Amino acid sequence: MTNDNRNLAKAKLTSRETDYNQWYLDVAGRGELFEYSPTPGCIYFLPKAASLWEAIKANVNGLIEAKGVRNLYMPALIPMSFFEREKEHVEGFAPELAIVTHGGGKELEEKLAFRPTSETIFCDFFRGQLQSYRDLPLLYNQWANVLRWEKRTRPFLRTAEFHWQEGHTLHETSEEAYEFAVGIMNDVYIKTFRELLAIEGISGVKSESERFAGAEKTFTYEPMMSNGWALQICTSHVLWRGFMEQFDVKYLGRDGKIAYPAYTSWGMSTRSIGGLISSHSDDKGLVIPPRLSEYRAVFLPVYGSGEKSTIDAYVRNVAETVVGKSVETPVKGEYFRALTGADGKVLVDFRDARFGEKITDFELSGYPVAIAVGPKEMEEGLCTVISRVTGEKVQIKTSEAKSVVAKFLEEGQNELRRRSRERLEKNVVACRSTEEIGAAVEAGKFALYEWDKNPAFEVEIKEKYKATTRCIPNKGQFTDGILTVKNPDNVAVIVARAF
Amino acid sequence: MTNDNRNLAKAKLTSRETDYNQWYLDVAGRGELFEYSPTPGCIYFLPKAASLWEAIKANVNGLIEAKGVRNLYMPALIPMSFFEREKEHVEGFAPELAIVTHGGGKELEEKLAFRPTSETIFCDFFRGQLQSYRDLPLLYNQWANVLRWEKRTRPFLRTAEFHWQEGHTLHETSEEAYEFAVGIMNDVYIKTFRELLAIEGISGVKSESERFAGAEKTFTYEPMMSNGWALQICTSHVLWRGFMEQFDVKYLGRDGKIAYPAYTSWGMSTRSIGGLISSHSDDKGLVIPPRLSEYRAVFLPVYGSGEKSTIDAYVRNVAETVVGKSVETPVKGEYFRALTGADGKVLVDFRDARFGEKITDFELSGYPVAIAVGPKEMEEGLCTVISRVTGEKVQIKTSEAKSVVAKFLEEGQNELRRRSRERLEKNVVACRSTEEIGAAVEAGKFALYEWDKNPAFEVEIKEKYKATTRCIPNKGQFTDGILTVKNPDNVAVIVARAF
Numbered sequence: 001m002t003n004d005n006r007n008l009a010k011a012k013l014t015s016r017e018t019d020y021n022q023w024y025l026d027v028a029g030r031g032e033l034f035e036y037s038p039t040p041g042c043i044y045f046l047p048k049a050a051s052l053w054e055a056i057k058a059n060v061n062g063l064i065e066a067k068g069v070r071n072l073y074m075p076a077l078i079p080m081s082f083f084e085r086e087k088e089h090v091e092g093f094a095p096e097l098a099i100v101t102h103g104g105g106k107e108l109e110e111k112l113a114f115r116p117t118s119e120t121i122f123c124d125f126f127r128g129q130l131q132s133y134r135d136l137p138l139l140y141n142q143w144a145n146v147l148r149w150e151k152r153t154r155p156f157l158r159t160a161e162f163h164w165q166e167g168h169t170l171h172e173t174s175e176e177a178y179e180f181a182v183g184i185m186n187d188v189y190i191k192t193f194r195e196l197l198a199i200e201g202i203s204g205v206k207s208e209s210e211r212f213a214g215a216e217k218t219f220t221y222e223p224m225m226s227n228g229w230a231l232q233i234c235t236s237h238v239l240w241r242g243f244m245e246q247f248d249v250k251y252l253g254r255d256g257k258i259a260y261p262a263y264t265s266w267g268m269s270t271r272s273i274g275g276l277i278s279s280h281s282d283d284k285g286l287v288i289p290p291r292l293s294e295y296r297a298v299f300l301p302v303y304g305s306g307e308k309s310t311i312d313a314y315v316r317n318v319a320e321t322v323v324g325k326s327v328e329t330p331v332k333g334e335y336f337r338a339l340t341g342a343d344g345k346v347l348v349d350f351r352d353a354r355f356g357e358k359i360t361d362f363e364l365s366g367y368p369v370a371i372a373v374g375p376k377e378m379e380e381g382l383c384t385v386i387s388r389v390t391g392e393k394v395q396i397k398t399s400e401a402k403s404v405v406a407k408f409l410e411e412g413q414n415e416l417r418r419r420s421r422e423r424l425e426k427n428v429v430a431c432r433s434t435e436e437i438g439a440a441v442e443a444g445k446f447a448l449y450e451w452d453k454n455p456a457f458e459v460e461i462k463e464k465y466k467a468t469t470r471c472i473p474n475k476g477q478f479t480d481g482i483l484t485v486k487n488p489d490n491v492a493v494i495v496a497r498a499f
Numbered sequence: 500m501t502n503d504n505r506n507l508a509k510a511k512l513t514s515r516e517t518d519y520n521q522w523y524l525d526v527a528g529r530g531e532l533f534e535y536s537p538t539p540g541c542i543y544f545l546p547k548a549a550s551l552w553e554a555i556k557a558n559v560n561g562l563i564e565a566k567g568v569r570n571l572y573m574p575a576l577i578p579m580s581f582f583e584r585e586k587e588h589v590e591g592f593a594p595e596l597a598i599v600t601h602g603g604g605k606e607l608e609e610k611l612a613f614r615p616t617s618e619t620i621f622c623d624f625f626r627g628q629l630q631s632y633r634d635l636p637l638l639y640n641q642w643a644n645v646l647r648w649e650k651r652t653r654p655f656l657r658t659a660e661f662h663w664q665e666g667h668t669l670h671e672t673s674e675e676a677y678e679f680a681v682g683i684m685n686d687v688y689i690k691t692f693r694e695l696l697a698i699e700g701i702s703g704v705k706s707e708s709e710r711f712a713g714a715e716k717t718f719t720y721e722p723m724m725s726n727g728w729a730l731q732i733c734t735s736h737v738l739w740r741g742f743m744e745q746f747d748v749k750y751l752g753r754d755g756k757i758a759y760p761a762y763t764s765w766g767m768s769t770r771s772i773g774g775l776i777s778s779h780s781d782d783k784g785l786v787i788p789p790r791l792s793e794y795r796a797v798f799l800p801v802y803g804s805g806e807k808s809t810i811d812a813y814v815r816n817v818a819e820t821v822v823g824k825s826v827e828t829p830v831k832g833e834y835f836r837a838l839t840g841a842d843g844k845v846l847v848d849f850r851d852a853r854f855g856e857k858i859t860d861f862e863l864s865g866y867p868v869a870i871a872v873g874p875k876e877m878e879e880g881l882c883t884v885i886s887r888v889t890g891e892k893v894q895i896k897t898s899e900a901k902s903v904v905a906k907f908l909e910e911g912q913n914e915l916r917r918r919s920r921e922r923l924e925k926n927v928v929a930c931r932s933t934e935e936i937g938a939a940v941e942a943g944k945f946a947l948y949e950w951d952k953n954p955a956f957e958v959e960i961k962e963k964y965k966a967t968t969r970c971i972p973n974k975g976q977f978t979d980g981i982l983t984v985k986n987p988d989n990v991a992v993i994v995a996r997a998f
Binding site: 035037038039040042043044045046047049050051054065066067068070071072073074075076077078079082094095096097098099100101102103104105108112114121124125128133134135136137138139140144145147149150151160161163327329330331332333334335338 | 570
């Protein structure tokens with residue numbers, strides 16, 4: 001473990017082809033998204049990662065608020081006895097718990113677990129909230145840190161502590177709960193992944209063995225990463241009534257009878273940052289979808305034989321044509337400055353360094369657009385705008401900078417989504433045997449397979465090919481027309497390797 | 500412990516005069532800010548509390564961002580050995596730690612503590628970030644949950660787990676660090692408390708014994724609650740160089756020599772919600788400063804002999820004159836609805852209940868303005884607007900609703916701040932002996948006392964009067980002209996009882 005990614009800074013980025021895992025770590029580390037921390041399995045989420053998560057949060061928060069969901073905060077530590085009440089749930093989570101045994105210098109009477117998820121304590125809370133059908137629906141969410149003790153970790157994709165939102169809702173009928181869980185998946189998660197993160201995936205339901213511990217049904221969205229692996233990037237569940245029974249959550253129904261409500265829970269996490277890294281980045285480094293980027297552009301003054309102070313002043317002027325009259329703040333140390341105006345923020349790299357070095361760092365940074373200005377361009381009132389996504393490079397009048405930046409941002413966003421869609425269009429293949437599945441996943445593809453829902457199949461593909469069933473896809477997606485299910489008792493299922 | 504505050508709902512609110520502590524719990528509980536949780540010392544932060552904290556966060560976040568501070572996330576669990584490195588720090592925090600001893604089913608080699616504050620792990624992080632003076636300043640903040648195992652808790656004012664921001668910055672010189680720590684206190688905290696929370700306090704520095712564990716200097720802001728007690732509501736510290744030495748955080752200076760940077764940390768927390776409750780509320784219930792309120796107004800349709808659906812439709816129309824064309828979402832259960840338009844949000848109480856019940860619940864809710872509409876008012880195109888803060892009540896044409904609401908919101912905000920200021924103006928008294936201090940704090944006042952800085956005095960007033968030194972006030976405040984310090988080696992100090 002090292003806390004100093006800068007030791008890597010001059011080394012060449014590992015290529016995706018050579019070693020995908022190392023490429024991922026290089027991209028995320030040199031893209032200044034994380035550093036390893038001294039806490040086992042935990043990372044330092046650096047400011048760029050925090051800004052990505054804040055942007056995702058703001059979007060998701062607005063969408064769930066529009067559904068009437070309200071935020072609250074539950075305790076991070078949950079009494080151990082709570083986990084033991086719901087049998088499937090405790091079996092699923094017990095191996096991953098971090099346990100607090102001492103507090104205030106004394107051994108605790110009841111041990112506490114750092115929440116790996118909060119169904120149990122929400123149930124306790126719900127019991128106090130619910131009396132009559134008139135109290136329904138109850139629609140809550142929390143933005144929280146959770147902890148799952150993991151043996152093998154990978155920054156963002158699998159860390160012990162991570163950040164997420166977890167929604168928990170109660171409804172009068174099972175139908176209403178199903179509709180709500182599906183609505184969260186479609187109107188909140190999939191909308192956010194497609195439109196903001198530019199990540200296309202396959203939506204569907206999980207098989208019985210892949211469901212959340214305690215769920216009756218799990219809805220999922222599974223994009224394909226750039227190595228052909230799947231990533232479970234968000235889930236929405238309708239839960240077993242067991243939770244309601246074990247925690248005695250019930251209400252007086254319209255018919256005057258006591259009833260158990262229907263329960264949904266749903267979450268997406270900082271894992272989505274891992275999805276973004278893996279999905280969009282290239283051999284030059286990180287690529288951030290423009291709509292998620294903190295900075296609209298990075299200015300790269302090139303000094304050559306020019307006067308630094310004159311060029312810097314000129315660059316500030318050009319920056320203000322892009323974001324308006326702006327305030328300057330330090331970003332890190334002496335040379336990197338944010339300029340914040342009414343139309344957003346840009347970053348300026350004021351280092352007295354060669355253009356080559358600045359452009360390499362820009363490419364590593366993942367920000368969507370660079371604007372380079374040299375002494376000669378300054379004299380002619382010009383600048384050069386470069387798209388991180390498409391590589392397009394144009395020399396323009398500075399008066400056009402604002403509109404060209406806007407154009408590059410939009411084109412970059414669309415291009416990333418197009419690539420993500422194309423990856424799925426080209427790499428879902430029909431398979432008629434486990435051998436074909438093995439060949440498909442080995443080649444970095446998603447296999448679509450007619451499955452009789454026998455769990456023995458899942459054991460077999462896991463052992464033989466390290467592959468799992470990802471979802472039984474909904475209609476109207478990339479899987480349409482690829483495979484016709486012959487036996488009406490069977491389903492088409494996506495099989496893939498997964499993070 | 501109960502999870503059901505509704506059992507209290509029909510009982511009369513305890514008056515402030517009768518039992519201040521119970522009044523506080525009643526106001527916060529029936530104002531639907533918290534419920535007790537099954538985790539020792541922890542509460543459920545209900546949606547209203549979450550919305551207050553989100554509004555405070557947004558304001559503080561904007562102000563610190565303007566100073567160049569960037570957010571990141573550190574692990575919640577910190578290796579125990581980290582605490583032991585800085586002697587004063589571990590002595591201050593060891594009694595309050597919650598300790599994780601097991602993870603993933605095994606006993607841990609090194610125990611982990613749930614962060615009570617994050618200086619130690621920030622120091623580890625800083626070591627990896629800092630090489631040269633060119634890397635300075637380093638300006639970071641995190642929004643996080645922290646845990647301090649407390650023997651006696653009081654919702655928001657003192658809970659085991661709470662939410663806060665903690666800023667941590669490194670600077671090249673001690674002067675720069677002092678300037679930054681003071682800037683955070685004045686431009687971020689005091690500005691937020693005065694302008695947003697309408698809480699006036701006394702700013703100054705802590706005595707040696709009241710400083711943060713590991714600080715060289717602690718700046719504080721101490722408002723007076725409505726019982727005359729002080730509340731330490733935010734602090735900003737310049738820390739001992741010990742942290743830098745113990746964690747080996749150093750840099751190559753401009754002069755080519757290795758140097759230790761100067762370190763500041765600063766925080767404010769959900770305790771500020773406790774300050775808001777205690778400062779502004781009255782015997783009718785919670786009072787939320789208008790600028791912090793999620794809802795601009797609460798609509799109270801009164802049905803009488805009128806047709807419910809007709810009155811409800813009319814109320815929706817009036818609501819839209821206030822917030823614009825709006826979308827309706829459930830808030831809790833069947834009857835409470837939020838209407839969200841371009842100009843904000845309002846709440847509508849659609850219950851078929853008596854006006855008296857609705858107005859009592861409005862007063863408990865703490866929202867700043869009510870708009871009542873009955874059948875007769877509907878016929879005449881009128882409504883009645885009521886200010887929660889001032890109690891003012893006017894019947895107006897519905898076309899005037901928007902401007903009257905805006906006026907009541909502004910007046911309510913100003914009035915709360917005026918009352919908070921007046922409380923300090925009237926209740927800081929000069930004392931010339933410990934007996935006079937005892938009488939002052941017994942009467943719910945702040946004592947201002949000429950102090951020779953001998954800590955024996957602090958022990959004495961604590962034992963005799965349960966009072967502590969709150970701060971050595973800066974000039975230009977409520978303390979001016981009250982007491983003239985005779986001996987130039989002495990200071991004037993505020994003494995009070997405190998939460």
